[in-house]
Amino acid sequence: MAAPPSPRPHVMVLPFPAQGHVMPLMELSHRLVDHGLQVDFVNTDFNHDRVLNAMATETGAVPDGINMVSFPDGMGPDGDRTDIAMLADGLPAAMLAPLEEMIRSKKIKWLIADVSMCWALELAVTAGVRVALFSTFSAAVFLLRLHIPKLIEDGIIDVCGKRNISQSNLCTCGGHVVIKF
Numbered sequence: 001m002a003a004p005p006s007p008r009p010h011v012m013v014l015p016f017p018a019q020g021h022v023m024p025l026m027e028l029s030h031r032l033v034d035h036g037l038q039v040d041f042v043n044t045d046f047n048h049d050r051v052l053n054a055m056a057t058e059t060g061a062v063p064d065g066i067n068m069v070s071f072p073d074g075m076g077p078d079g080d081r082t083d084i085a086m087l088a089d090g091l092p093a094a095m096l097a098p099l100e101e102m103i104r105s106k107k108i109k110w111l112i113a114d115v116s117m118c119w120a121l122e123l124a125v126t127a128g129v130r131v132a133l134f135s136t137f138s139a140a141v142f143l144l145r146l147h148i149p150k151l152i153e154d155g156i157i158d159v160c161g162k163r164n165i166s167q168s169n170l171c172t173c174g175g176h177v178v179i180k181f
Contacts, residue, residue: 008038008065010108012099012129016116017044017073017091018084022051024136025114033065040108041066042099044073044091046081071098092119103127 011032015025022043029039043051048070052062062068073079073087074094081087100123103111108129113120115135124131135142151157 008036010038011110011112012040012108014042014113014117014120016114017047021114021136025134029066033063039066040069043070045070046073071095096123099123100127103129
């Protein structure tokens with residue numbers, strides 16, 4: 001008698017709930033399923049139906065192997081979800097405990113989280129799973145984000161990201177104004 005097939009590796013995918021973050025991670029989830037993994041795709045309650053409707057329009061349905069899951073975002077029904085800072089601040093408090101419980105109950109082995117959901121690193125450590133961060137940013141934006149501390153240190157921007165450029169920081173090169181670092 002042949003041994004039963006081993007269960008497919010189980011991955012949780014956690015996008016930041018904003019335009020430009022959800023669909024790239026959904027595409028990654030499709031590729032993971034194509035390679036034999038089981039995916040739990042976590043969304044906020046607010047985005048859940050919107051994502052399902054968009055997928056139905058594009059592809060006809062959610063593919064087998066992707067389980068769509070939603071949790072509250074902690075903002076309440078009248079919360080301004082266009083306020084990205086407020087949304088980002090509320091997500092960990094609303095989602096950490098239920099996600100940890102889900103990881104443990106479903107025996108999830110990997111967490112793939114949007115780089116904007118950096119609190120997921122703590123979740124992975126607490127739940128004892130491996131973690132990978134996924135960035136939807138272009139290489140240029142990612143590089144800029146890495147250099148923000150240096151821009152603040154050099155006085156190019158303040159801690160709120162506002163320009164703090166004096167004439168002494170500007171020069172011209174080939175007819176273009178550039179910032180000296």
